[in-house]
Amino acid sequence: MGPATAKLDSLHPRTALPSASNSFTEKVWLVDASAAADLFSNGLRVENRYRVSNPERRLDGRPAGIVFHTTESHQAPFDEERNRQLTRIGTNLIAYVRRNKMYHFVIDRFGRVYRVVEEGDAANHAGWSIWADPRRSYVGLNQTFLGVAFEAETAADAVTSAQLQAGRTLTAMLRSKHKIPAANCVTHGQVSVNPHNFRVGHHTDWGGAFPFTEVGLPDNYRLPLPSMTHFGFRSDASFAQAAGPRLLKSVELAEEQLAAVAASRGLTVEGYRAELRRRFHGFKAAEP
Secondary structure, X not given: OOOOOOOOOOOOOXXXXXXXXXXXXXXXXXXXXXXXEEEEOOOXXXXXXXXXXOOEOOOOOOOOEEEEEEOOOOOOOOOHHHHHHHHHHHHHHHHHHXXXXXXXXXXXXXXXXXXXXXXXXXXXXXXXXXXXXXXOEEEOXXXXXXXXXXXXXHHHOOOOHHHHHHHHHHXXXXXXXXXXXXXXXXXXXXXXXXXXXXXXXXXXXXXXXXXXXXXXXXXXXXXXXXXXXHHOOEOOHHHHXXXXXXXXXXXXXXXXXXXXXXXXXXXXXXHHHHHHHHHHHOOOOOXX
């Protein structure tokens, strides 16, 4: 549950990410809309009773991507005897998210999808965060990426089958509606940074456990972290412990890319990293 909004700026990166796929294999459209719920052609039902407005994004155009979160909220055992408790916990969670305008969508443990912050508005979900695609770099993803949260704990390393199905249909709808590249669908643990010590993984929800395949996406843990390749951030032991082997692959790929570009420019890795950090300081980003 990241800190407050940071501004977005862009620049032309000197290091490139693999091309983001713009292939949208499934067209999803709105079938019926009401104050209570929206129904889409792929079976997705989005509950609207908790929807709330927030200041609009400062940038024109469609959302550039999706950041997946876990709510890191209290989890009761998921069984029939706990129905009342599970429902109460979920209701309290949605009320908290709405009050703090944290995510655009929440998927509860029964697979129900709730619209919270309007899609055209910024939600307070990503805090200090970085991603990039072949077109631009993004700093402060509240302004450019949608926030989708699963009612779950990263440490529990599990979501329900209903949540996976809902995550797949919601992701397909958002990608179809906003033309979001698959490579811009990432986890909070991949994008969160601490600009004060230049470390990645200020928040590590989802760690290396996000079920990309199950929600209809490629394994984006195979993409190098743009915070490292574009702005000179680095990982540390605490991140390595939280990340797990899949997310650490992103770190390894980023380090390899940094070394290759530094060598091509006749620089040491640390010299090149310092240059990238100066670029980051050139951004006029708001304090979280």
